Amino acid sequence: MxxxxxxxxxxxxxxxxxxxxxxxxxxxxxxxxPLPCASHGxxxxxxxxxxLSSNFPxxxxxxxSLPSSNLLKVSEIGAPVCSGENEDKGISAELNDLSRNGVVYKKTLQLVECSMFAALTGLVYFLSNSLAIENYFSCFFSLPIVISSMRWGVDAGRKTLVATTMLLLVLSGPVKALTFLLKHGLVGFTMGTLWRSGASWNLSILVCTIVRSLGAVGFVLISSFLIRENILALITINIHASLTLLLTASGVNIIPSMGAIYSLFGILVLLNSGSFMFLLHLLYSVFLTRLGMKSSLRLPRWLERAI
Known part of the structure; x- marks a missing residue:
């Protein structure tokens, strides 16, 4: 043109x-x-x-006039030849960004927090088992995993869970590591994942109750395998004997079947796990609210009014 x-x-x-x-x-x-002469045809x-008029200079x-043929042509713009170098420069510049909003800083801070939470949880669990005070601190064993999941995402919660389990495997052996994983680790990871995704309390308590119940049954089965004794059979036999005694004392001559005993055992485990998870949700909600993470929580109305 x-x-x-x-x-x-x-x-x-x-x-x-x-x-x-x-x-x-x-x-x-x-x-x-004088005008220059034409060249090249x-x-x-x-x-x-x-x-045009006298009023203007x-x-x-x-x-x-130029010939219709295009004497000057510009080649079409194609893709840059050195696109890989530009991408490498962008990646290197991104990795060299050490500011607070940079990728390297955030990943380093996430790794440090996960490792610190894993070390703290492993140390507290190891000392509580050594001093036989596990029942007093068992409600706090899942809290570091929940905090990691709420702050940095599900990936950070999984890293904290794996790091804590491996640390306990080195310090206390496979039995304590499996005990923590089944009774506390999976529960904290499930709770942190559901809270991170914005799930309601009803769904969170229901899913965590099921995970806690499966973990308790798994712990019983592992303990039975280790001590070469069927603990689950002993529990169901004791329940059967106690229920038969209660029915006989009340004047009802009915002997419950083993299917009813297993059903009753499952209901009792679910009730125990459900009540524990409700109290755990309540405790963690208050604790995280005090830490300034209330905006990330989806609390019920009655709890928001109380807090």
């Missing part, structure tokens, strides 16, 4: 009409100007026009 031609200058406001084969420009009027034509419009 060449510059447009000014066809006429009749008023201060001129009309521009583009012409791809004509180039026009304004030049002050002189009696005669190009045709040059000059037209001298008189001034005299100008001469000189038009140059």
């Amino acid at each position: 060449f510059p447009p031609k000014i066809s006429q200058l009749s008023s201060p406001f001129s009309v521009f009409r583009p012409n791809p084969h004509r180039v026009s420009f304004l030049q002050p009027h002189f009696p005669s100007l 190009q045709k040059l034509s000059c037209e001298l026009k008189p001034p 005299s100008f001469t419009s000189i038009s140059i």
Whole structure:
């Protein structure tokens, strides 16, 4: 595209009409100007026009006609050849960003917090088992995993869970590590995942209750395998004997079947786990609210009013 031609200058406001084969420009009027000769078969034509009016200075419009063939061509713009170098520079600049909002700083802070939470949980669990005070601190064993999941996402909660389990495996052996994983680790990871996704309390308590119940049954089965004794059978036999004694004392001559005993055992485990998880939700909600993470929680209305 060449510059447009000014066809006429009749008023201060001129009309521009583009012409791809004509180039026009304004030049002050002189009696005669020699024009260069045509080269390479190009045709040059000059037209001298008189001034349009006496009110304006005299100008001469000189038009140059060029052949229709495109003498000058610009190649099409293609993809850059060194795109990989630009990407590498962008990645390196991103990795070299050590500010508080940089990727490296956030990942380093996440790794440090996860490792500190894992070390604290493993140390507290190890000392509580050694001093036989596990029942007094068992409600806090899942809290570091929940905090990691709420602050940095599900990936951070999984890292804290795995790091704590591996630390306990080294310090206390596989039995204590499996005990923590089944009774506390999976519960904290499930709770942190559901709270991170914005699930309601009803769904969170229900799912955590099921996970806690399965963990308790798994712990019983593992303990039975280790001591070479069927603890689950002993529990169900004791329940059967106690229920039969109660029915006989009340004057009802009915002997419950083993299916009813297993059902009763499952209901009792679910009730125990459900009440524990409700209290755990209540405790963790108050604790996280005091830490300034209330905006990330989805609390019921009655608890928000109380807090």
